Amino acid sequence: MRGLWKLFRAPIYWAHRAVVFAIARLSCLYCGIIGVGVGVGLLYTDADINRIRARQSYDDLARPYSGSTFEVQHGAIHRFIGGQMGTLTCSPNDPVFWHHHCFVDYQMELIKDRVPATRWTYPPNPRWLPWGHGGTDRMRPFEFRNEDGLNDEMIGKEYSYEPSPADETCNTDQDCSPTRLLWCDRGDCKATAREGGQCTRGTHAMCYCEGEGTPRCDTGTCRCT
DSSP, rough: BTTTTTTEOOOOSOHHHHHHHHHHHHHOOEEOOOOOOOOOOOOOOOOHHHHHHTTSHHHHHHSSSOHHHHHHHHHHHHHHGGGGGGGGGGGGGSHHHHHHHHHHHHHHHHHHHHSSGGSSSSSGGGGGGGGOSSSSSSTTSSSSSSGGOHHHHHHHOOOOOOOOOGGGSSSSHHHHHHTTTEEETTTEEEEOEEEBBBOTTTTTGBBBOOSSSSSETTTTTTEEO
């Protein structure tokens, strides 16, 4: 993405829609990551993912339809990144949008593959659904209906998901990634940090150097020497 996008970081995570559209017209990617605080989105935790994967049906995952935990936690990532990602009409402008939604869909796929097919159906009663979310409502701007989204044959799905590195066990850093973008932390593969990032465990393996340089953890900060 480097060279394709000019990234602006700002001390706010929300912008007036007119400002966002003005920035979009300049072909710039606007972000506003400000960390964690009141009114700011949060990232997924291991506990969040475990709760999602423990769901026993699509209905169990999606209720309440007006704002399920699954939907709210997905939206928190949008708010955490902010900028165009924090705006409904502009969020696909950010490449992170597609990574995020692939991850969300992957969690649903794991549940679908585990539960009986009778438990993975679209809610039949439109009275409980928000406007435009009925099973037979059109999935705009496409010609599909909402309920078609749960039918792999109907939407012509021809892809599968690779296991998440976090779901793989490891003994060595090489087990996680030959490029050293991941490291093995007591049996779990985790992302490394680039120069200037945090290495809270004080382990050199937590760090990654792009190009030349030896990654080292220096008093909690990754350095390339």
